[in-house]
Structures are given as structure tokens and as C-alpha cells.
Amino acid sequence: MKNILLLTTGGTIACVETDKGLSPRLDGQWLINKIPEIKTLCNVSVKQVLNIDSSNISSADWTLISNAIYEGIQKYDGIVITHGTDTMAYTTSIISYVLQNLNKPVVFTGSQVPITHELSDGTKNLLDAFKVATSQLKGVCLVFNGKIIRGTRAIKIHSSNTDAFVSCNDSYLGKIISGKVYLENIEKIEKNTIEFYPNICDKVFLLKLTPGISDSIVDYIISQSYKGVVIEAFGLGGIPSKYNDLLEKLQNMTSKHKIPVIVVSQCVYDGTDLNVYNVGVKALESGLISGKDMTTEATVTKLMWALGQTSVYKEIKKIMHKNICGEINAAIS
Structure with missing residues (x-):
């Protein structure tokens, strides 16, 4: 036996x-x-x-x-x-x-x-x-x-x-x-x-978007020294940009503070595609990273793990887009 x-x-x-x-x-x-x-x-x-x-x-x-x-x-x-x-x-x-x-x-x-x-x-x-x-x-x-x-x-x-x-x-x-x-x-x-690879950095903030969300939440996240952010966005990855400066502040978060921001969907199935809608394209142009079809749990922990391996923004982006253990559909990784 x-x-x-x-x-x-x-x-x-x-x-x-x-x-x-x-x-x-x-x-x-x-x-x-x-x-x-x-x-x-x-x-x-x-x-x-x-x-x-x-x-x-x-x-x-x-x-x-x-x-x-x-x-x-x-x-x-x-x-x-x-x-x-x-x-x-x-x-x-x-x-x-x-x-x-x-x-x-x-x-x-x-x-x-x-x-x-x-x-x-x-x-x-x-x-x-x-x-x-x-x-x-x-x-x-x-x-x-x-x-x-x-x-x-x-x-x-x-x-x-x-x-x-x-x-x-x-x-x-x-x-x-x-x-x-x-x-x-x-x-x-x-x-x-x-x-x-045992190193883990748990300074990751999970943000679920709601209609009318205040952009001041970004200032708070930065002030609390978080090293990474996962956003549960709308649908295929929509980030509001019309009524506040949320997207602009997120862009500043990635470009100035080098804090990686990963976008996943609030929908249970299918994942994100930031190339479909204008609100998604703007997110990509602002430096946000698509979580593709990963679950929220897999994305949050993957970012924690990635930050435990490196602090280099470009390397973290590569890790987040790499299919390590079946978390991303091989056809889109």
C-alpha cells in the first residue's frame, strides 16, 4: 500500500x-x-x-x-x-x-x-x-x-x-x-x-469596483504601502473613466509608484478581455495588466507570490501573463 x-x-x-x-x-x-x-x-x-x-x-x-x-x-x-x-x-x-x-x-x-x-x-x-x-x-x-x-x-x-x-x-x-x-x-x-519558491508578499489589495466609486481609494491604497492591486472590474474588464479620475490615478500608481494593477472580472466565468470595449482599452493604455481568465483567488495569490520573487515591475508583468500551473488558459497565455 x-x-x-x-x-x-x-x-x-x-x-x-x-x-x-x-x-x-x-x-x-x-x-x-x-x-x-x-x-x-x-x-x-x-x-x-x-x-x-x-x-x-x-x-x-x-x-x-x-x-x-x-x-x-x-x-x-x-x-x-x-x-x-x-x-x-x-x-x-x-x-x-x-x-x-x-x-x-x-x-x-x-x-x-x-x-x-x-x-x-x-x-x-x-x-x-x-x-x-x-x-x-x-x-x-x-x-x-x-x-x-x-x-x-x-x-x-x-x-x-x-x-x-x-x-x-x-x-x-x-x-x-x-x-x-x-x-x-x-x-x-x-x-x-x-x-x-516559498517567498510570499501579502501586501496586495483587492478592490471591487462599484458604480460611482470614489477615486480617493487609490490614494488610500498608496498611503498604506501596498505593493500590488487586483481590481475586480465590470464585465470584460471595464474601469470607469467618465465621472472621476480613477483611471488617471491608477495610471499614476503603475507609472510613478510602480505598483502593478491586475484586472479581473466580477463575473464568475470567461475572464477579462481589455481589447473589446473602450473602457478596457483605456485601462490597457494606462498600464493596467489583464488577469485574463484567472479566478480572483488565483490572481490575488499569484500577485502575492510574484511580489515575493521580484520587485521589478516588468518581471511581475511577465509572471502574471505566464501560465505557471494551469491558472490561465493555454490558448490565451
């Missing part, structure tokens, strides 16, 4: 009722003992990295998780990580950039209902995750409700429904049907050595 490492970080799957609401308290060994079938699939080792609500996740926690994965991937055939659903797509994205060229499965999962509850989805999700971890899949993925999703393509679309995640602008890596893993896209690993 294969040797699989379980890393636990908390989340709903590990929660119990307290007098102040659900709180992560269960450890990894408890989770394994809850599902005896896991031990028939593989040899399991357990390590607790964190035990937090994922709303409290930070870049320092990502460093702890990535270090644990990097150490574990040298010794084990695969890794399963339990994680809260609310920020899991951010974590699977950043780990995809930090740990590249993975030749083994690194599988994230969790639940919408605590595993102690009789109607919990946690039991199935965790068992499915171990099945994927013993498969031929390579790289970072998120397993949830029978779906296998690339780490940089997962988004959470339901706050409580157990079918919480979808693969955005990309096909599924596979599915688990009637307890069996069916892989559809197995990664081809060209190199034999895992590449580990």
Missing part, C-alpha cells in the same frame, strides 16, 4: 459545538479513526499544522503549510490536507505557485458540515481525498463532492450547500463516482525535481 501523509489545519470538518459557535477542535488522528476504510487504502501518518477557522488564514500560515508539504512530499506517495472551505481556493492557489512541478498528488478537502454530525459531507470528502491521493494524479487539487478540481481553478460558489466548489474556466481533473476515481487530465511532469 502507498504511504499517505495527512496534514490538518482545522476548518469545519474538525469543528465541534461550543457555547460561542462552531470551533475547530478535532485532530487528524480522530478524523482517521472516524473512517476505518482509509486504513484499508493506504498507510497513514498524521501531522497537525494548524487548527483554525480558515477565515483566520494568513500568509504566515501558508508558509507553515507549504513547508509541511515540501517536507512530506519527499517521504510520502501523496498528501491530503484538511482545510476550511471559506479560503481553501486561496490556499490551493498559493500552494500551486509555491510548490511547482509536483510529481505526486497534493489533495485539499474539507466539509460544509462538521464530521461529527450524522449528515456531514466530511466523511465522503475525506475518503475521496485519500482515494485521489493514492491515484496517478500529480500536482495540487481540491476534492469536494466527488469533483477533482485543479488548485488554481477552484472557487467556492455556495456558503452552505455541500456542492460548494466548481472548476472555473477549466475542465475537471476528474471525478469520484461510486467510490472510484476517474481521472480526465493527468499532468505531464517535464522535470524530475520539485521547485520550491
Whole structure:
């Protein structure tokens, strides 16, 4: 049997009722003992990295998780990580950039209902995750409700429904049907050595545009020493330029302060194309960078990762336009 490492970080799957609401308290060994079938699939080792609500996740926690994965991937055939659903797509994205060229499965999962509850989805999700971890899949993925999703393509679309995640602008890596893993896209690993790039800069501001937004928000962002900005723009990437100086100030942000500004869409699917409308063309002319068809989570974390590698504006732009781990459609990268 294969040797699989379980890393636990908390989340709903590990929660119990307290007098102040659900709180992560269960450890990894408890989770394994809850599902005896896991031990028939593989040899399991357990390590607790964190035990937090994922709303409290930070870049320092990502460093702890990535270090644990990097150490574990040298010794084990695969890794399963339990994680809260609310920020899991951010974590699977950043780990995809930090740990590249993975030749083994690194599988994230969790639940919408605590595993102690009789109607919990946690039991199935965790068992499915171990099945994927013993498969031929390579790289970072998120397993949830029978779906296998690339780490940089997962988004959470339901706050409580157990079918919480979808693969955005990309096909599924596979599915688990009637307890069996069916892989559809197995990664081809060209190199034999895992590449580990742990540096992350979390000074990235996410700005969601609203009609009538004040351009003074740009002054605030600069004053707070942010190193990068991701804008959730309208439609294909529209930035207002008629009633205020927002675009002019954003241009100043990129040209004078050398702060990269990445434009993604508020729409869930299809991404941005700044060449279609005048409001998009103006954004390009102002030095803003298209996020193409990346998810917001993949874009924010990619910019954090890029800023951790270099402070050179031109290099950051190259990184943001490069398809590193499936976050951008190869046809448009």
C-alpha cells in the first residue's frame, strides 16, 4: 500500500459545538479513526499544522503549510490536507505557485458540515481525498463532492450547500463516482525535481469596483504601502473613466509608484478581455495588466507570490501573463 501523509489545519470538518459557535477542535488522528476504510487504502501518518477557522488564514500560515508539504512530499506517495472551505481556493492557489512541478498528488478537502454530525459531507470528502491521493494524479487539487478540481481553478460558489466548489474556466481533473476515481487530465511532469519558491508578499489589495466609486481609494491604497492591486472590474474588464479620475490615478500608481494593477472580472466565468470595449482599452493604455481568465483567488495569490520573487515591475508583468500551473488558459497565455 502507498504511504499517505495527512496534514490538518482545522476548518469545519474538525469543528465541534461550543457555547460561542462552531470551533475547530478535532485532530487528524480522530478524523482517521472516524473512517476505518482509509486504513484499508493506504498507510497513514498524521501531522497537525494548524487548527483554525480558515477565515483566520494568513500568509504566515501558508508558509507553515507549504513547508509541511515540501517536507512530506519527499517521504510520502501523496498528501491530503484538511482545510476550511471559506479560503481553501486561496490556499490551493498559493500552494500551486509555491510548490511547482509536483510529481505526486497534493489533495485539499474539507466539509460544509462538521464530521461529527450524522449528515456531514466530511466523511465522503475525506475518503475521496485519500482515494485521489493514492491515484496517478500529480500536482495540487481540491476534492469536494466527488469533483477533482485543479488548485488554481477552484472557487467556492455556495456558503452552505455541500456542492460548494466548481472548476472555473477549466475542465475537471476528474471525478469520484461510486467510490472510484476517474481521472480526465493527468499532468505531464517535464522535470524530475520539485521547485520550491516559498517567498510570499501579502501586501496586495483587492478592490471591487462599484458604480460611482470614489477615486480617493487609490490614494488610500498608496498611503498604506501596498505593493500590488487586483481590481475586480465590470464585465470584460471595464474601469470607469467618465465621472472621476480613477483611471488617471491608477495610471499614476503603475507609472510613478510602480505598483502593478491586475484586472479581473466580477463575473464568475470567461475572464477579462481589455481589447473589446473602450473602457478596457483605456485601462490597457494606462498600464493596467489583464488577469485574463484567472479566478480572483488565483490572481490575488499569484500577485502575492510574484511580489515575493521580484520587485521589478516588468518581471511581475511577465509572471502574471505566464501560465505557471494551469491558472490561465493555454490558448490565451
